[in-house]
Amino acid sequence: MEVERGEFVFLVGASGSGKSTFLRLVLREERPTSGAVFVAGRDLSRISQWKVPHLRRQIGTVFQDFRLLNNKSVFDNVAIALQVIGKPRHHVMTTVPETLEMVGLGGKEKRLPHELSGGEQQRVAIARAFVNRPAILLADEPTGNLDPTTSVGIMRLLDRINRTGTTIVMATHDDEIVDQMRKRVVELVDGQMVRDQARGVYGAER
């Protein structure tokens, strides 16, 4: 299958159907036993181990469990993504607040993750994934731990990010969201793609 630049794709399927593995393959955390994975035009089997970090800098990732650093402030949690790739200080000082503003967390820079609601924590994670303006955003059940209303907010945010030209691949169980968004849906069963539907819905009509 192929995902075009700037597309928004839902990956659906039962647990264990291979959604997360799909995302891990794109991040080159796993390598395919057969076949090839191309990301941003590059064959992942051909890039050397030490170039993998450069690949990951072009990909933002969001998880169900947020994966924030609990002892660091919101600002630091987002800033770390720029710091580890050696961005200059003034760049960090301007970009991080901008991005936090964009995800709707303006003014909460100094909070610690446990002082925020689940939805806000996920926004921090999205800010961290997006602060480097990656071409691709991978989301592994980003709404899995959130209530429906909060989830809708998160989806609006992801939609806005998608409109900036960022390709988004989102693995999810959330049928309501998939049905609402009417984006391309790819369904996996036991690692095989069984459906690829433009403007699709969660449950297949077949």
Place this chain on the structure above:
Amino acid sequence: MRVRFVLSQIGNGLRRNMAMATSVVLVTFISLTFVGAAILLQMQVANMKDDWYDKVEVSIFLCPGDSFAATCAGGEVTEQQVEEIQGVLASEALSDYVEEVYVETQEEAFVAFQEQFGDQDWAQRITVDQMQISLRVKLVDPELYQVVADEVAGRDGVEEVVDQRSILEPLFLILNRTTVMAAGLAALMIITAILLITTTIRLSAMSRQRETSIMRLVGASNLFIQLPFMLEGAIAALLGALLAIGGLWLGVRYIVEDWLAGTVQWVNFVSTSDVWLIAPILIGIGIALAAISSLVTLSRYTKV
């Protein structure tokens, strides 16, 4: 930005693992102290050899009139025998080993004897005739004494060959044994240090697994993730090395220079400048310890 970030990472790591870091510092301190002590002991041995081997000589005592040695059966050594032995020492086979030969006549031996014991009653009754002719041989390399001794001993007219060096040997033996002991303890402590540093880095890496996984996720390079851990180990080992140098310096300054050198004046002791000489070696070993341990650990625990 990067430097500051790495530094803050190191600070966090050291603070969180204070007890472990301290134990790494102490273990490196002790192991490097033993390494340094072994090196200093060997320097002391070398010092003493330099000093004394210049002065020691091989004495070939020739038969006096009343000797019972088998080679002296022919009575007192003759002029001809003396020349013969001198000939042997000057021969091609020995010329590489012998630097200088000096014949001490009965008269000279008598003068030396009187100088040493002249004030004693019994010494007054000794006459020149009772003194012994001897050849004093200075060797190029005092350690090769045996070559000369084998060649000369047992010849007619030679009563005994004495190596003055043998008087010093027991002392060197003690120093060498002590060195071996210090080196053995150093080796044990170094193994302990490596195991401890490995464990410390592993713990540190495990306690920060979440953090490193996130850093990896946002595209931090391997080196960037591992550097703080490596530097943590290196800093701890470096502190240990500095403590060891300080400890050795204090030991040499107050035990050797102030006390031993004042009490035993005929020995040229190692000094604090020797400690500075071996300081870079100790620091090098300390950092190598940390580097080896972290390479081994990190390649396993913080893979991309």
